[in-house]
Amino acid sequence: MSTVTTVERLGNHVGETVTLRGWVYARTSKGKLHFVQLRDGTGYVQCVVFKRNVSEELFDAVAGCGQESSVELTGEVKADERAPGGYEVGVSEGRVLQAVSEYPITPKEHGADFLLSRRHLWLRSKRQWAILRIRDAVITALRGFFDERGFICVDSPMFTPAACEGTSTLFEVDYFDDEKAFLTQSGQLYAEASALAFGKVYCFGPTFRAEKSKTRRHLTEFWMLEPEVAFADLDDVMQLAEDMLVHVVKEVLRRRQPELAALERDVSKLECITGGFPRITYEEASKILLEHPDSEFVAGDDLGAPDETILSEMHEQPVMITRYPKNVKAFYMKEDPEDPTKVLCVDVIGPEGVGEIIGGSQREENLETLLASIAAHELPQEEFDWYLDLRRFGSAPHSGFGLGLERTVGWICGIEHIREASPYPRMMTRIRP
Numbered sequence: 521m522s523t524v525t526t527v528e529r530l531g532n533h534v535g536e537t538v539t540l541r542g543w544v545y546a547r548t549s550k551g552k553l554h555f556v557q558l559r560d561g562t563g564y565v566q567c568v569v570f571k572r573n574v575s576e577e578l579f580d581a582v583a584g585c586g587q588e589s590s591v592e593l594t595g596e597v598k599a600d601e602r603a604p605g606g607y608e609v610g611v612s613e614g615r616v617l618q619a620v621s622e623y624p625i626t627p628k629e630h631g632a633d634f635l636l637s638r639r640h641l642w643l644r645s646k647r648q649w650a651i652l653r654i655r656d657a658v659i660t661a662l663r664g665f666f667d668e669r670g671f672i673c674v675d676s677p678m679f680t681p682a683a684c685e686g687t688s689t690l691f692e693v694d695y696f697d698d699e700k701a702f703l704t705q706s707g708q709l710y711a712e713a714s715a716l717a718f719g720k721v722y723c724f725g726p727t728f729r730a731e732k733s734k735t736r737r738h739l740t741e742f743w744m745l746e747p748e749v750a751f752a753d754l755d756d757v758m759q760l761a762e763d764m765l766v767h768v769v770k771e772v773l774r775r776r777q778p779e780l781a782a783l784e785r786d787v788s789k790l791e792c793i794t795g796g797f798p799r800i801t802y803e804e805a806s807k808i809l810l811e812h813p814d815s816e817f818v819a820g821d822d823l824g825a826p827d828e829t830i831l832s833e834m835h836e837q838p839v840m841i842t843r844y845p846k847n848v849k850a851f852y853m854k855e856d857p858e859d860p861t862k863v864l865c866v867d868v869i870g871p872e873g874v875g876e877i878i879g880g881s882q883r884e885e886n887l888e889t890l891l892a893s894i895a896a897h898e899l900p901q902e903e904f905d906w907y908l909d910l911r912r913f914g915s916a917p918h919s920g921f922g923l924g925l926e927r928t929v930g931w932i933c934g935i936e937h938i939r940e941a942s943p944y945p946r947m948m949t950r951i952r953p
Contacts, residue, residue: 522594527563530607533597540565540609543644544589544620546627547582554582556611557604558593563778564646567593567609574611581616587626588644590617605778639944640953650779651940654772655929659724661771662745662923665764666722671747674714676707676723682903689729703728706922707746709852709907712883715748715918716910722747734948736937737825737875739926741946748920754854754864754882757919758840761868761878762797764923765838769793772932785934789872792836799840802862805831822848829873838877842866851893853881866921874931880921887911 522537530538542560549555552571557564571579585591593614600608625641635642642648663673679693679701695701707723714721724745731738749757769790772780780787800808809817809827817827822844831839843862846855853863868878884890890911894901901908929941939945944953 527558527560527565527605529562530565530597530605530609534599534607535597537594537596537612538609539592539594539614540567541592542590544585544587544591545646546587547585549583554579556582556585556591556593558591558609559644559646559649561649564604565607565609566603567595567611569593569611574613578611578614578616581619584619585616586619586621587623588641589620591615592617636939636945636950637953643943646782648940650776650782651929651933651935652943653779654776654933655925655941655943657772657775658768658925658929658932661768662724662764664771665767666720666747669720671720671722672718674711674718674721674723675725676704676710676714676746678704678726678728680704682900689731691728691730705729706744708748708920708922711746711748711920712852712907712918713910715750715920716914716916719750720747732948735825736939737927739938739942739945739947742927742938742942743925744922745925746920746922748918750916750918752882752919753917754842754866754880754919757880757882757921758799758842758866761866761880761921761923762795762838762840765797765868765878765928766793766795768928769932780933783933783935785932789836789934790932793838795837797837797840797868798835799842801842802844805841808834820845820848823867825875828869828875832869832871832873832875836871838871839869840866841869849881851897851899852883852890854884855889868921870927870931872931872934874927876924877927877931878921878923880919882917882919885911885915885917887915 522539524539525533540558540560542558544556545559545564546557547554554569556567556569558567569579569582591614593611595609595611598608598610599606624638681701689705691703693701693703704727706727707725711721711723722745726741727744728741773790806819809815809830810819812830815827815830843856844865846861846863849863849865853865856862856864863881865881867876870877887908894904926938926941930938
């Protein structure tokens with residue numbers, strides 16, 4: 521009896537006979553030989569089907585296998601430095617589960633709309649396989665990082681009664697009894713409540729922004745990881761964010777070298793992510809941008825994508841920008857005691873023009889100051905009464921941040937558009953498949 525295994529575990533079975541179950545990624549035939557590139561979701565391997573080593577029935581069946589035919593092949597594992605992945609399987613038996621012809625996504629060039637309309641099939645391509653396996657490694661690394669530091673995961677709801685990041689980007693939905701609800705923009709407010717119960721928490725799930733934006737950096741639905749820490753100030757969570765990013769990149773480099781190679785990623789740009797991120801204030805960033813010949817930045821405004829790109833290209837590592845003007849940031853951010861026109865916040869701008877990957881702040885813990893901020897932002901106080909209870913009963917300094925998963929994955933993979941960093945991207949013009 522052969523051992524059923526996977527491509528990524530073939531190194532444990534050199535000289536042994538194993539069974540692989542997967543799909544034909546490509547096939548070439550030369551007389552009495554079929555060379556089958558088999559994929560099984562864990563990797564790719566060449567399986568050699570020699571006519572004299574298999575039944576005539578199997579040899580003929582493999583001859584009819586087009587791209588994405590499903591197969592089960594059994595054979596001896598051989599180490600071969602010339603083969604993709606370093607191993608090859610000499611097939612002795614097997615079966616074709618389904619022979620496929622006219623698979624719609626071929627090795628030729630296809631347009632983005634064509635591929636996105638067939639996203640359910642596009643996921644099978646080597647590039648998408650690599651990106652989404654790196655996404656998985658990022659998620660695993662994030663959860664491991666916080667678990668090792670005593671955080672617990674307390675997820676926030678996706679239906680909310682009010683805005684968190686401003687009312688202009690909310691998706692409104694009909695709830696029960698003619699009540700309106702909104703898809704969450706962030707799990708942060710609920711994470712604050714969780715932190716005051718458990719000390720150190722994070723939530724991790726989908727968030728929704730109704731921005732009418734078609735840029736390569738925006739999705740309508742994206743995943744966000746949001747840690748929140750009681751008795752922490754801005755400096756504490758800035759260091760937490762830096763340590764987290766260093767850990768994640770290190771883990772991807774350790775676990776996903778074949779995938780990075782498939783993407784032709786310049787890993788030297790990841791290997792330099794070792795900590796000691798540059799830290800500048802908004803005022804310092806403003807001065808740089810105002811003096812830059814290609815910048816159209818206006819002092820006092822929030823940073824736009826071109827501004828972030830200019831700043832990121834000046835550094836090999838992510839750059840942390842702190843203390844933005846109060847009027848361009850969210851209502852819950854704590855005023856800078858040294859300058860009440862600023863808030864104690866940080867945006868982490870990823871290198872290589874990826875844009876903001878983290879936004880965080882120290883939260884306002886004073887009830888009266890928070891009430892005034894809610895009024896200034898013209899938000900309905902009654903919808904935040906539960907949130908204000910956090911300042912009425914046991915208020916304490918606390919801080920946190922949100923990391924955009926797709927932007928982080930896009931940066932690590934070195935891809936142009938973050939739509940490829942989502943299994944099924946949702947954008948202004950796309951809700952299918």
